[in-house]
Amino acid sequence: ETGVTQSPTHLIKTRGQQVTLRCSSQSGHNTVSWYQQALGQGPQFIFQYYREEENGRGNFPPRFSGLQFPNYSSELNVNALELDDSALYLCASSYLGTGIYEQYFGPGTRLTVT
Amino acid sequence: DAKTTQPNSMESNEEEPVHLPCNHSTISGTDYIHWYRQLPSQGPEYVIHGLTSNVNNRMASLAIAEDRKSSTLILHRATLRDAAVYYCILRLYGGSQGNLIFGKGTKLSVKP
Numbered sequence: 001e002t003g004v005t006q007s008p009t010h011l012i013k014t015r016g017q018q019v020t021l022r023c024s025s026q027s028g029h030n031t032v033s034w035y036q037q038a039l040g041q042g043p044q045f046i047f048q049y050y051r052e053e054e055n056g057r058g059n060f061p062p063r064f065s066g067l068q069f070p071n072y073s074s075e076l077n078v079n080a081l082e083l084d085d086s087a088l089y090l091c092a093s094s095y096l097g098t099g100i101y102e103q104y105f106g107p108g109t110r111l112t113v114t
Numbered sequence: 115d116a117k118t119t120q121p122n123s124m125e126s127n128e129e130e131p132v133h134l135p136c137n138h139s140t141i142s143g144t145d146y147i148h149w150y151r152q153l154p155s156q157g158p159e160y161v162i163h164g165l166t167s168n169v170n171n172r173m174a175s176l177a178i179a180e181d182r183k184s185s186t187l188i189l190h191r192a193t194l195r196d197a198a199v200y201y202c203i204l205r206l207y208g209g210s211q212g213n214l215i216f217g218k219g220t221k222l223s224v225k226p
Contacts, residue, residue, distance in 0.1 A: 105157030
């Protein structure tokens with residue numbers, strides 16, 4: 001069983017640029033969630049995608065956007081990068097159905113904005 | 115989701131049991147108690163969850179107070195690999211299950 005993978009591992013961008021981060025969900029999962037983790041903090045929920053539609057969003061501005069593809073892979077796009085966007089970006093996949101389920105996290109992409 | 119309170123850090127010796135506490139005094143009847151942990155340089159990983167009864171799995175045990183206002187994650191024999199940040203999270207059954215609300219968690223150090 002293949003786990004959640006993310007690319008790239010590290011990325012350095014300049015303020016004002018745009019960035020795309022990628023995530024490949026675990027096999028059989030139909031939902032992907034994205035989180036931002038600043039240094040020394042717990043992860044903060046950005047949004048979730050289920051069946052290619054946004055299915056919940058945290059307190060992040062519209063310049064954070066996403067896509068989910070039919071094969072359940074996903075992208076996180078951030079426009080007009082700001083210095084405060086420097087963080088670890090985590091994606092997590094899960095199966096949205098009945099009952100309680102766990103989320104499986106990838107190793108994250110470390111984004112540095114200079 | 116209701117808020118949880120955890121100590122910032124704890125220390126343990128290798129091979130000894132570890133009890134990680136979590137307070138959630140505003141928990142509602144439909145909130146499940148989840149624990150995730152984050153090893154250094156990795157994403158969080160699921161540890162265990164429960165509603166009312168104590169739970170055991172291969173990783174840990176979860177002891178839930180009778181009034182559900184607190185819970186304790188128990189690692190029966192700490193290893194160096196258990197050094198991580200442990201997060202206690204409440205999740206509403208049937209709610210927006212994509213939304214895990216993380217606090218700062220408890221940073222567990224394990225001494226050899």
